[in-house]
Amino acid sequence: MSSAHNVTYKVSPGGQLRGAIRVPGDKSISHRSIMLGALAEGTTEISGFLEGEDSLCTLQAFRDMGVRIDRPGPQRVVVRGVGMSGLRAPAKALDLGNSGTSMRLMAGLLSGQSFDVEMTGDASLSRRPMRRVTEPLAKMGARIETTAQGTPPLKIIGGSHLKGIGYDMPVASAQVKSALLLAGLYAEGMTCVTEPAPTRDHTERMLQGFGYQVERRGSTVCLRGGGRLRATAIDVPADISSAAFFLVGASIATGSELELSHVGINPTRTGVINILRLMGADIRLRNERTVGGEPVADLVVRSAPLRGIEIPEDQVPLAIDEFPVLFIAAACAEGTTVLRGAEELRVKESDRIQSMADGLHVLGVDAQPTADGMIIRGGPIGDGRVDSKGDHRIAMAFAMAALRAGGEIEITDCANVKTSFPGFVELVNGCGLDLRTN
Numbered sequence: 450m451s452s453a454h455n456v457t458y459k460v461s462p463g464g465q466l467r468g469a470i471r472v473p474g475d476k477s478i479s480h481r482s483i484m485l486g487a488l489a490e491g492t493t494e495i496s497g498f499l500e501g502e503d504s505l506c507t508l509q510a511f512r513d514m515g516v517r518i519d520r521p522g523p524q525r526v527v528v529r530g531v532g533m534s535g536l537r538a539p540a541k542a543l544d545l546g547n548s549g550t551s552m553r554l555m556a557g558l559l560s561g562q563s564f565d566v567e568m569t570g571d572a573s574l575s576r577r578p579m580r581r582v583t584e585p586l587a588k589m590g591a592r593i594e595t596t597a598q599g600t601p602p603l604k605i606i607g608g609s610h611l612k613g614i615g616y617d618m619p620v621a622s623a624q625v626k627s628a629l630l631l632a633g634l635y636a637e638g639m640t641c642v643t644e645p646a647p648t649r650d651h652t653e654r655m656l657q658g659f660g661y662q663v664e665r666r667g668s669t670v671c672l673r674g675g676g677r678l679r680a681t682a683i684d685v686p687a688d689i690s691s692a693a694f695f696l697v698g699a700s701i702a703t704g705s706e707l708e709l710s711h712v713g714i715n716p717t718r719t720g721v722i723n724i725l726r727l728m729g730a731d732i733r734l735r736n737e738r739t740v741g742g743e744p745v746a747d748l749v750v751r752s753a754p755l756r757g758i759e760i761p762e763d764q765v766p767l768a769i770d771e772f773p774v775l776f777i778a779a780a781c782a783e784g785t786t787v788l789r790g791a792e793e794l795r796v797k798e799s800d801r802i803q804s805m806a807d808g809l810h811v812l813g814v815d816a817q818p819t820a821d822g823m824i825i826r827g828g829p830i831g832d833g834r835v836d837s838k839g840d841h842r843i844a845m846a847f848a849m850a851a852l853r854a855g856g857e858i859e860i861t862d863c864a865n866v867k868t869s870f871p872g873f874v875e876l877v878n879g880c881g882l883d884l885r886t887n
């Protein structure tokens with residue numbers, strides 16, 4: 450489903466961001482709502498669902514496995530659950546487009562089925578490492594084939610007898626943790642995953658929302674296989690990873706004031722707020738509440754002078770998807786910002802350290818990529834043509850840079866913004882950016 454034709458953004462320099470907006474639904478939660486809704490007994494009604502290409506790939510994959518999924522209105526999805534053993538073999542390979550979350554989580558979930566299944570993706574997903582999930586799943590008894598390089602397509606042989614394991618994750622990854630927990634639903638005994646640092650815990654929270662017992666002891670999360678999921682209603686909060694572009698944009702553009710409503714502020718996702726505040730940003734939380742087991746708030750951001758910082762390493766997994774736009778904040782800050790411990794950025798939809806360094810260099814910013822991060826000296830932002838490398842977060846980050854640029858910024862290969870943020874162009878133009886597409 451990934452976007453075949455190319456899109457170029459042309460963004461005029463300057464401007465401010467003002468108004469009150471709601472960004473689309475959380476991508477991580479949207480994926481999980483389809484997966485657990487499909488395996489549940491009963492009907493799961495989802496509101497606030499992200500109608501982005503990634504979560505729609507997950508939705509289509511479960512339709513292909515015989516689950517009835519209706520879309521009765523904007524951002525609304527109704528999943529008629531088939532129970533833990535009700536999925537059917539798809540007629541063809543499941544195409545997961547650009548979506549790493551779909552492929553890695555489904556590798557776990559599909560390891561427990563009785564049928565064979567193949568999963569494919571676009572050029573970017575076909576380069577991403579899968580051994581991080583296939584190796585521990587094999588320890589549980591799953592049979593999964595990858596290419597010789599450990600990349601997609603993945604071929605899963607059905608009918609395996611899975612056994613629970615205790616697994617110490619070498620990388621802090623919510624996708625690995627979630628893949629093992631989803632396989633663990635089908636495994637004999639307990640599956641326990643220990644994380645080296647906290648990662649987003651939407652899978653654990655949502656499993657509990659579906660009535661499944663999940664235990665957390667310190668950095669270890671465990672569940673026992675063989676249980677059932679009970680359908681529930683899910684209200685997906687606005688995605689903090691999408692809100693992040695506006696948090697940075699409004700912070701760097703003098704005179705900005707923006708309210709972002711109903712944003713998920715799960716503490717495993719709020720690194721971007723913590724880091725921006727350390728840099729001097731003016732971000733306030735209003736009306737904090739809990740919606741369906743997830744904390745939510747309205748965020749108010751006003752422009753403020755930013756200063757360079759050493760980003761605390763414990764914040765890295767909590768802000769992992771926000772570094773492209775945080776690099777823009779660093780480029781606008783007074784002084785030097787140093788990021789370390791973020792080598793994971795090199796294996797996302799693009800190598801996000803290199804993609805950002807290349808674009809920042811085009812714009813005349815002093816950015817030094819390192820093996821596991823970046824050193825950025827704040828200063829003026831110039832103009833020019835940057836390549837987003839087909840990575841949605843790189844494209845949106847450079848769009849925000851235009852707010853402080855000396856001239857027009859042209860950004861190529863932006864079609865994949867639709868994977869996570871449908872309506873980005875209209876929303877950002879409505880707040881005060883001048884962004885045209887070809």
Ligand code: SPQ
Pocket residue numbers: 476477478503547548549550551621622623624625627649769770793797798842869
């Ligand atoms: O789905 P995909 O392509 O992996 O998406 C990204 C993103 O930027 O949108 C990463 F490139 O988000 C991941 C995130 O980085 C979504 C995710 C999840 O929903 O569990 C977890 C993170 O990945 P990881 O590898 O740290 O587990």
